[in-house]
Amino acid sequence: MSEPLLSKLAFDKPIVFVDLETTGGSVGVHRITEIGVVEVGPNGASTWTTLVDPGQPIPPFIQQLTGITNDMVRGAPAFESIAADLFARLDGKLFVAHNASFDRGFLRGEFERVGLRFNPDVLCTVRLSRALFPAEKRHGLDALVERHGLVPSDRHRALADADLIWQFWQRLHGLVPVDVLRAQIDKTMRRFRLAGDITEDLLDTAPAGCGVYAFFGENDAPLYVGRSVRVRQRLRSHLTGERRSSKELKLAQQVRRVEWRATGGEIGALLAEAQMIAALRPPHNRVPRASRADPVDAPWPFDGAIAFEERDAADGARVFHIVDGWRYLGHAPSLADASALLAAQAPRAFELSTWRILQSHFARGLRVLPLSRPSVEPVVTATTPTTPTTPTTPTTPTTPTTATTAIVAPTPADAAC
Numbered sequence: 403m404s405e406p407l408l409s410k411l412a413f414d415k416p417i418v419f420v421d422l423e424t425t426g427g428s429v430g431v432h433r434i435t436e437i438g439v440v441e442v443g444p445n446g447a448s449t450w451t452t453l454v455d456p457g458q459p460i461p462p463f464i465q466q467l468t469g470i471t472n473d474m475v476r477g478a479p480a481f482e483s484i485a486a487d488l489f490a491r492l493d494g495k496l497f498v499a500h501n502a503s504f505d506r507g508f509l510r511g512e513f514e515r516v517g518l519r520f521n522p523d524v525l526c527t528v529r530l531s532r533a534l535f536p537a538e539k540r541h542g543l544d545a546l547v548e549r550h551g552l553v554p555s556d557r558h559r560a561l562a563d564a565d566l567i568w569q570f571w572q573r574l575h576g577l578v579p580v581d582v583l584r585a586q587i588d589k590t591m592r593r594f595r596l597a598g599d600i601t602e603d604l605l606d607t608a609p610a611g612c613g614v615y616a617f618f619g620e621n622d623a624p625l626y627v628g629r630s631v632r633v634r635q636r637l638r639s640h641l642t643g644e645r646r647s648s649k650e651l652k653l654a655q656q657v658r659r660v661e662w663r664a665t666g667g668e669i670g671a672l673l674a675e676a677q678m679i680a681a682l683r684p685p686h687n688r689v690p691r692a693s694r695a696d697p698v699d700a701p702w703p704f705d706g707a708i709a710f711e712e713r714d715a716a717d718g719a720r721v722f723h724i725v726d727g728w729r730y731l732g733h734a735p736s737l738a739d740a741s742a743l744l745a746a747q748a749p750r751a752f753e754l755s756t757w758r759i760l761q762s763h764f765a766r767g768l769r770v771l772p773l774s775r776p777s778v779e780p781v782v783t784a785t786t787p788t789t790p791t792t793p794t795t796p797t798t799p800t801t802p803t804t805a806t807t808a809i810v811a812p813t814p815a816d817a818a819c
Contacts, residue, residue: 412575412583416495419571421475421563424503425456432459434481435470438560439491439566450491451561453478458559468558485516492522496591500543500567502526507595521594521601526588534585546570549635550577594652595641600641600660608634609664611716614674616682618659625656626686627678629671631715633662654688661679665710666721666733667719669763673676673723673730676755692754698771699752702727708770709740728757737771744773 419440426432441448452553455478465471474776492509499505502524513520531541538549543566545555548667556562574583584693594602608615613633617640630636639662640653665671679687692698707726712733713719722740728751734740760768 408581410575412580413496416435416441417498418442418492418495418635419564419567420492420497420499420505420818421560421567422508423470423558423560424508425458425460425463429505429511432456432508434476434508434512435464435468435559437484438490438562438564439488440561440564441491441495443495443567443716449561454484455480455521457506468561469556470777475548476588477694477744483517485513487637489513489518489520490805494521495522496525497522498527498567498571500546500563502525502528519601520604521603521814524592524594525590526592527570530574530586530590532572533590534574534583543567576654590689590817596795600657602642604660605634605637605641608637608662608811609716610634610663610714611714613662613664614671614678615660616678616684617653617686618661619656620658622659624682624684627675627682629665629675631668631671633664637662648651649678664714665712666714667723669710669759669768670712670721670723670733672759673725673756676759677730677753678752680755690755690758696754697752697757699729702759707744707773708736709773710768710770712811719728725756725760726773727759729755731785737773741773 419442421438422434423436424432424434436451436453438451439449441450453475456474456478456631460470460472460475493746498697499533503526504749506520506522507525515544515683527546529543531538531546535541538545543563544557546552547566549571549810550573552566552573554562554566610632612629612631614627614629615633615667616627616636619625628636628640641648641657641660663674665672665674676690677690683689707724711720711722712720719735721733721735723733723738724740724744726747728746731747731750734741734743764770
């Protein structure tokens with residue numbers, strides 16, 4: 403190795419410095435031709451490298467850039483034959499690479515093809531260099547070689563470039579105070595292996611649009627409930643974000659399981675979030691307290707249950723939220739389904755949170771549709787309630803309105819997720 407191991411490290415867990423050569427830049431189209439790994443841990447540093455048969459021709463300009471020809475990879479092992487050994491080398495270690503999303507993406511794709519889930523914590527040295535040296539304009543590997551006096555042995559070969567990243571890592575310990583370097587590494591690192599069964603793949607299945615989510619810790623204890631207009635993005639921010647506060651970091655470290663529910667709209671997310679907080683009472687949420695001015699019950703300003711429509715900003719899907727007697731019952735994709743959901747609900751107690759949320763939206767003109775429990779086509783005549791703070795029998799508009807004009811959008815200040 404280029405320099406002896408350092409006595410005081412900014413990151414004291416096992417690390418792998420990785421570089422790949424490929425047939426091109428597209429994960430879904432191209433394949434790996436060479437892998438180079440520098441492993442650094444308590445017992446020192448070691449190297450591992452192999453050519454890989456990509457199963458496809460190497461374009462001439464790639465051959466010229468890397469020096470890896472079709473003849474060189476002919477007879478080399480296919481990725482599936484080295485996958486288990488390579489996975490064992492990388493698993494559980496901090497994955498460090500230059501333009502790390504490229505290397506991680508190719509390896510993740512190759513591992514998926516052989517049935518292995520590859521979700522290491524990742525540190526990109528391009529991003530780390532930008533964070534530590536913001537006055538510099540160039541942060542490519544050639545720029546780091548020139549700026550930090552790194553010693554290349556064979557540029558654009560996998561192990562040689564992995565060694566350059568390892569050299570850069572060592573140089574940083576002499577250029578930047580360890581505490582500063584440690585803090586920047588923590589901010590820049592992306593944590594793809596989160597906790598328990600939570601992985602980046604799992605987060606990919608979360609709703610892209612509006613919804614609510616809940617975090618659970620050890621023994622399935624509830625930790626936190628939240629809402630967002632972009633649930634998937636918000637979950638990534640919580641669990642893999644680069645600039646988390648100490649409070650958010652502490653929460654992320656406790657999470658072992660996550661649940662979510664699409665709500666189709668912002669008001670629905672407000673209602674569902676309030677219900678979940680009341681039911682779970684998670685310690686990282688502030689549970690709203692009832693004041694003396696809050697009612698323990700309140701007259702319902704309609705003759706029966708009502709629905710109001712929202713549209714999911716992510717996919718435009720319509721949803722109808724069902725409310726009966728200041729109780730939020732959920733949502734359905736159609737009025738017919740809303741009536742069926744209403745018929746299946748058991749009576750519930752007055753929900754102060756639902757009263758707090760909806761009475762202000764009613765006052766702002768939220769349009770609602772009366773629902774009936776019998777299994778007949780629901781009435782679709784729009785109804786506007788009277789002021790909820792002084793409930794009376796709701797008035798019926800002179801001109802019925804269909805479900806396509808069921809809502810008036812709430813103001814962002816009251817419904818922002």
